Amino acid sequence: MALNPFYSVSSGYIGVKTVFGAIQHEQLDPGLHFRTPFISSIHEISVQPNTSVTDETAATHDQQNVTTRTAVTWSIDPGFADIIYQNYRSLDALQSIILAPIVANDMKAVISKYDAQQLVTERAAVAEEIATIILRDFGRYHVLVSLGGVNITNLTFSQQYDQAIEAKQIAQQQALQAKYTLEQTQTSSQAQVVQAKAAADATVATAEGQAKATILQANADAQAYKAKQAALSPELLQLTAMQRWNGVLPTYMGGQAPLPFLSIQPHP
Structure with missing residues (x-):
């Protein structure tokens, strides 16, 4: 091989030629090249990634x-x-x-x-x-x-830094959980307040309604009684008594006692 004047540069490589060990600044592309045995040499260097x-x-x-x-x-x-x-x-x-x-x-x-x-x-x-x-x-x-x-x-x-980050994340999660719990508690309390107020308002409304109904009923009863009293004339009272009389006269009457139901009007 040393006596062979030809040298083939492989694909993906560049050939660098030396003469008596000195670099010859020329590029030998892949392929067949000539060299002088014992004087020049060709060295391959990869240009691949x-x-x-x-x-x-x-x-x-x-x-x-x-x-x-x-x-x-x-x-x-x-x-x-x-x-x-x-x-x-x-x-x-x-x-x-x-x-x-x-x-x-x-x-x-x-x-x-x-x-x-x-x-x-x-x-x-x-x-x-x-x-x-x-x-x-x-x-x-x-x-x-x-x-x-x-x-x-x-x-x-580092392990220490990872542990610090983990501790920080845990603390943040705990803080978020505490905040969430507080918000839930506040929301629940507010809901209870609203419910209690609604119940109280309903009770007041019911009581007011009942009171108004009682007043209206009392007014109605009073009006009815008043109307009834206005309708009780002496004639009506006498007629009512006559309707209820059984036809029996009292056995004894005082000298001043009037005869029942006897009302004689003089003729003109």
Whole structure:
């Protein structure tokens, strides 16, 4: 193989040619290329997407520790494959020496600007800011980040913080429950007051109605009695007595006692 003057660059790779170990700044695309045995060599470097995962612990603005896991999908700029090979010789070296520290530093810088609660409520904005900074810093080393290539796959707070959040949530729930219970009690009390007032009003209305009915009945009875008294003339009284008389005269009458029912009017 060393004597073969031809070399085939694989698909998804760029060939970097060296002569006596010195980098030749030309790009060898996939396909067949010529080389001089023992003098020149061709080295392949991948331009395919790679995904690097970085775990990092950072402090928030309010001094809460948060552990993050960030996945970045990236690839080298094919036009700078020779420079990258010259500086790092491999993508693994590029990842460990340059890219991983960039992700860690950018993550810490962004997280330090936010309180722990904001990382939860504004997670999308935080992730976007981190992605923007990583894309910028990777670009300085001729590394491209694919669209949507930065993902924060994990965001974990300390156990103490989680316990504090849980306690706060429990307290909030208890406060809401107490407020609800108080409102229910107040509503029930108000309903009882309304019901009691309605019952009292009904009792008063009933009593007033009964009193008015009694007064009306008494007035009616009085009017009837008055009318009856007005109708009792002497003639009517005598006629009533005559209708009730059994025809028997008293056996003894005083000298001054009048004969019953005898009323003789002189003729003119």
